[in-house]
Amino acid sequence: MSIGLSTHQIRPFISNPIKISRHSLHHTPPKHLRLRPSPLKSQPSHQTKTQDDGVPADDVKIIAKFRSRHNYIRVLEVSRKTDHPFAGSRLLLLDGPGNIHSVSFLFKSLTNTYFDVFATLPPILPPGPIGILGFGAGSAARLILELYPEVVIHGWELDPSVIKVAKEFFGLVKLEKKYPGRLFIYVGNALNASIREGFSGILVDLFSKGSLLPELEDPNTWEKLRKCLRKGGRVMVNVGGSCVEAEDSRRDGKVVMEDTLKAMQRVFGENLFILHLGNRKDDSSIALTGELPDLVAWKKALPHSLKYYVDMWIPFSE
Known part of the structure; x- marks a missing residue:
């Protein structure tokens, strides 16, 4: 038995879960676990394992599972011994x-997921703090804090249980101690996030019940967030895509993504760009507001492993 991993989401552990407020895990090993693919410069050879390849079920361990007021929470650990890009990770x-709402490796910072794209934002922002709306277990925050010594982060997470899990299993306590005065975490509605003098940039990663928040399909939400930005500030958004599997099958990931982008376009006009990850069947996308920056300067400010994302941005058009 193997578990198929491919970077945004993992399919149900059992084919017919008990119908309660959140799906339940069965005690038998999962037949299929899938994590959506992240972008690669080129297609891997047939000899190279990718995130779509299977991982033996014995190499994936569930180390926490419970229901909170807002979520059905699970923490998985992938064995370091398995032959897979996510070996040694916690999910x-x-x-x-x-x-998937957070990915963490013990011995490396980059995740080979959309969190790495989020980490390209600081070099194209004016001075000032960054807001993370949908903090999760802190994958994006960890990367940014390590890469950019001057950046201050304010993160919002609705579910206090997620923050507790982040502290117990994802090293959030250590992260807060390592970066005193640079990381501030708030439990509450991220759409009410604000700080005095505004954000230089905002990262948006807001999902509920497996789908983008419905509020993100409303132009008024983006107008409110735009007003939270400093002059020259930008918003970068995980808008999902066909890879996203919602609890409500009527909320098709691709349709919700397109409606969200249209709502953003009504506020940001032609200053809206999109970056597609994965493949055409199981794609996910990131959106960016503001004028397209100097690409050469942007690349120079990034670590080598993140430079190629710069050339992937294209203007959004309906």
């Missing part, structure tokens, strides 16, 4: 379908 899964 935070939320909601019934089991969408």
